Amino acid sequence: xxxxxxxxxxxxxxxxxxxxxxxxxxxxxxxxxxxxxxxxxxxxxxxxxxxxxxxxxxxxxxxxxxxxxxxxxxxxxxxxxxxxxxxxxxxxxxxxxxxxxxxxxxxxxxxxxxxxxxxxxxxxxxxxxxxxxxxxxxxxxxxxxxxxxxxxxxxxxxxxxxxxxxxxxxxxxxxxxxxxxxxxxxxxxxxxxxxxxxxxxxxxxxxxxxxxxxxxxxxxxxxxxxxxxxxxx
Numbered sequence: 046x047x048x049x050x051x052x053x054x055x056x057x058x059x060x061x062x063x064x065x066x067x068x069x070x071x072x073x074x075x076x077x078x079x080x081x082x083x084x085x086x087x088x089x090x091x092x093x094x095x096x097x098x099x100x101x102x103x104x105x106x107x108x109x110x111x112x113x114x115x116x117x118x119x120x121x122x123x124x125x126x127x128x129x130x131x132x133x134x135x136x137x138x139x140x141x142x143x144x145x146x147x148x149x150x151x152x153x154x155x156x157x158x159x160x161x162x163x164x165x166x167x168x169x170x171x172x173x174x175x176x177x178x179x180x181x182x183x184x185x186x187x188x189x190x191x192x193x194x195x196x197x198x199x200x201x202x203x204x205x206x207x208x209x210x211x212x213x214x215x216x217x218x219x220x221x222x223x224x225x226x227x228x229x230x231x232x233x234x235x236x237x238x239x240x241x242x243x244x245x246x247x248x249x250x251x252x253x254x255x256x257x258x259x260x261x262x263x264x265x266x267x268x269x270x271x272x273x274x275x276x277x278x
Contacts, residue, residue: 071149073119073264075103082107085125089165092189094119094264104262112271115155116148117262122158122171124259130159130223130275131255137220138260138273145178145208145215152177153263154199156219157273159228160245161257163189170252172245173261174230174238175199176217178208184230184238188250195238204235223254224278 073094079102081088090101099119106123107114115123130136140155156175163169172186172194183199186192208215220231229239245251260270 076105076116076118079103079105088121088123090119090121112269114269115262116267117264120264122261124257130258133224133278135222136258136275139218139271141216142178142268143214144212146211149265152179153266154183155262155268157221158261159221159258160251160254162252164257174221176205178215180205180207202237204233
């Protein structure tokens, strides 16, 4: 039995590599009738998306009642330059994926970013915490190159809601807080990650935790955002 199990390990490894390769190689689509139609808002797609010929108009940001409706295309950050936060603060919003994985073949994340500086330029820096509909979350920054805080595909946490299956709705309440020398991410009321500012701010990382806040969606994803607000302690 041990010999049989051992013989299966290389096969399992190959399957894992193949699945990861498929996830990494998924092509970003172009959204029909894309663009930004929410007054005051702007955005920028990831640099690697732009290198592949993608453009901001291949994504779509629209109003849906009092909520924002995002449909991607290439991975993108959206923000209103008037939305800034400094010192100690909490930025929060509710994200709903009405039909889990309706535009992709594996889970993709969406969430809040803070500390946006030099936004819309090649030197922009920001930190985001985002949830997946499979129970995972990811914390990552751009400084301006990407830097990972909890791995390339994030990690699982029981606080993150899981969709019942592809095509089912899933909702996540996400908040990012700055308090003293700590930065934390909460999902559905539970703190899932906390970092010292010294691990986030500095050469090759954030310019500051002060700055613009907004939302970020991975490629080929659709969802709504409601209640995007900042509060002070």
